[in-house]
Amino acid sequence: MNSKLRKTASALAIAAAALTLTAGAAGAREQQQAAPTGAEAAFPQQASDLEADPRVIYGRLDNGLRYAVMRNQTPKGVAALRMRIDTGSWNETEEQRGIAHFLEHMAFNGSRNVPEGEMVKRLERHGLAFGADTNASTGFDQTVYKLNLPTVSDEVIEEAFFLMRETASNLLLDAEAIERERGVIASEKSARDSVGFRSAVDNLAFFTHGSGRVDRLPIGVDETIASMPREEFVRFYRDYYRPENTFIVFVGDVDPAVAIAKIESHFGDWRPAPPAGSARPLVPATIEPGRIGYYQDPEVLTYVTLASLYPYEQGPDTLARRRANFLRDLGNSIVSRRLSRMVDEGEAPFLAGSLASYSQRDIVDGVAVRVRSEEGKWQESLAAADVEIRRALEFGFTQAELDEQLARRRRSLETAVERADTRKTYASRGYNHAKALVDAFDSERVFTSPQANLAAFETFAEGLTPADVEAAFRRAWRAYDKPAIYLSTALELDDVEAQVSQALAQARTLPVSAPAEREIGDFAFTDFGGPGTVVEDRHVKDADAHLVKFANNVRLNFKQTDFDAGTIYVQVRVGDGFFSMPQGADEGLRRLAVNLLGRSGVGPHTSEDLRTIFAGRRLGARPMLRVGEDAIEILGATDAADLADQMNLMAAYALAPSYRQTIADRYRDQIRAWYPTHDSTPISIANKEIPRLVRSGDERYGYGDLESFMTPTLEEARQWLDPQLREGLIEVTVVGDVEKQAVVDQVARTFGALPERADRPGDYPGARDLAFPDRPAEPVVLRHSGVADQALARVYWPGPDGFDPVTVYRLEALRSILRNRLTDVLREELGSTYSPGVGVEASDEAEGYGYIFAHVTTAPDAAFDVIAETEKVGARLAAEGVEADEFKRAIQPLIEDLASSLQHNAYWMNVLGDAQTDGVGLARFRAREQAYREMTADDVSALAERIFRSERAYPVAILPVDAGGEAAD
Structure with missing residues (x-):
């Protein structure tokens, strides 16, 4: 449940980003036809000379509710339901500041036909995961409720419309439930607060000066969040949650007539009591030249x-x-x-x-x-x-x-x-x-x-x-x-x-002159020598993919799909990536290398030259060198017409990377500007310090002081990258709407024509040796310099590595179960956090290394209590095991997602990306469905018992610099 600021794209989009908070009888309908103009029009197209997309059916019930229904079959067998209420924080009175967002939370806290705490559970039993599929957002001018339906069975569609109607008109707004939610809202408000947020609010206040916009931020103010009586909730709900303020969107693999019938049957008898609340008029900004x-x-x-x-x-x-x-x-x-x-x-x-x-x-x-x-x-x-x-x-x-x-x-x-x-x-x-x-x-x-x-x-x-x-x-x-x-x-x-x-x-005393004409030649890399010869070509039946090998040891993994018409996704993995980093190097060298690769261009062409050369063509290349990845990756997307140029560009990155000193200099300037702000939030300190801590001090992870970024040189980056790019193993993966032979020909002409490459990954002794630390005597305390009432509590437990696919999928179910239990205890009982997070690291690179962690945003004076409660939740899960219903609610969304995920090119890129080297993606693909469908609560209970042992937990508290607590050594 989030709240967002509505704003068009602008040079000041940072402000919008920082202010985003994400969390009967059938009525007559009027289909899209001649209608009033201007403010009286039901839909924008009725007051315009623009023709609406004919694939969308618009209508309005006789109670004023409007809808848009669209048949869409990508992916097949899924649908999306949205309910937009035409009100947000702008309509709040002085005594109601924050009530629109608060009310959005109350939609999940009990209605006439759904007891408190049951809505999310009902959705999970139907295969909808909270957060990913079930959510809502509140902004200045609207509140939107979101359900993504993983199947389009009548049972699931009926449940979705039923719950939307419960939200629209049947919320109980129980006084005790409101009291319990106050702490959650306050915690969310605190968690969202940051220097960046405050800067964005000030920015908005300046550019909308005189409009009063910032006086009605969706998150509200502490005083009203803590004190608004139930009567205000009832009043706001009655005034603005009304059919004439409601817009329903239904998109998916469903006959539009079925969707329209559901809208009519569930919303047609909605008749709220008059009078309606009035919409507060927007106030134009006061524009003062030169302000x-x-x-x-x-x-x-x-x-x-x-x-x-x-x-x-x-x-x-x-x-x-x-x-x-x-x-x-x-x-x-x-x-x-x-x-x-x-x-x-x-x-x-x-x-x-x-x-x-x-x-x-x-x-x-x-x-x-x-x-x-x-x-x-x-x-x-x-x-x-x-x-x-x-x-x-x-x-x-x-x-x-x-x-x-x-x-x-x-x-x-x-x-x-x-x-x-x-x-x-x-x-x-x-x-x-x-x-x-x-x-x-x-x-x-x-x-x-x-x-x-x-x-x-x-x-x-x-x-x-x-x-x-x-x-x-x-x-x-x-x-x-x-x-x-x-x-x-x-x-x-x-x-x-x-x-x-x-x-x-x-x-203004500086003179200006006409822009200089720029001469940029043609792309220099189109001929790589004689095309490579295919020495192996085999079909993988279960994945319907082709694995091809060329004489120079370059691999090609290919799958033809029609999920994105005309689109071809390309990934090139070169060398050994992060694990080939020179001994003693750290994040400073990796970041410099990433910037040089990604921003220097290739050969004589700068990155800006490339943008001009390929303007109007659908292609691009994004080099990446990520922490913990065993290859340098070059990512791109194109179509059949531009496939040749796409391959030319990607091959050029392997053949002739540029290392421009201007890029290195500008990178250091950026780091110098950024580094003083790196400790401004708890999460930024977590990203800096914890990766090293949970790997027993390995300095390749996380990052150090400013000097560690300034010390690495362009030449050191070149000495590391050049051998990898010019000699390392190459694995190309292509997935998309293209014929196999066209891809084979283009890879043969480019990567296949390069000099012979390595036939196996390099050997880097000790590079993959990772160790989880022993439990500290007391929680480790780290410090941030941001907002003084923010803290972060994390608890890490060592877990299995990711070499066994079945274990990986059981970890996914366990993650969901742990999150739900933490939500029940910390959010519902203690009101100490908005939404506890749970993460999993199951490495398929470091044998024996993995972990699961809980992430809880809280107040500084509660951080150690939250750590203790979090450890207790883990211990109880280990001791008591997993209950049947919570297991079903965790596993069902994973099972329901199986079919639709197979219709996404990104999924197949992950499956095939290492098909001829590590083969991890294929192994996980082959194990996934059976692992999920045959998994039992006992399987997950055994994993929980193995992981959540208090003597192995590693707790961390991130507190503001002026708060109490012992600092870590």
């Missing part, structure tokens, strides 16, 4: 924002409005590319910079440039950003810059058309229809088809000239003569307004 804002904290990164702000222009979503936004975004994107190139080429005083729109409906509109810098370079960075805005305003853009942006947008839209029928119903990452439909309705946008979006783009692009974009850019930046300026920094500055004004005045 200056300043936020200071020792733990924040330094950034400067210059914005051109003006009143929001109301109006429906139309073709003309989209064209205006399109032109505005083009200019911003061109200047963003200029800033990015300056960073890449070492010509910028700032570390990163970009332009974007800053728009909040009915509150404020505008554009902004945001640059991040080292503390002492904020004036230079402000000046550099100002110069680039003025350069664009005075001299405009080149045809080449415009062509590059158009090519990128066209290719993206063409890809969306190609994938239109295979976009996901719901997904944790990337596009999904359920979220897209809710978001469109929330922002009063017409949900248009990919085909319509491409057609609109072609209309916008036809005959478009740089002069057109320049005119739109100048209109967007029309208030830039006196920009609003916001500075966030760790520096304590005197007379900030004078200093910022002086910095801008000084910047």
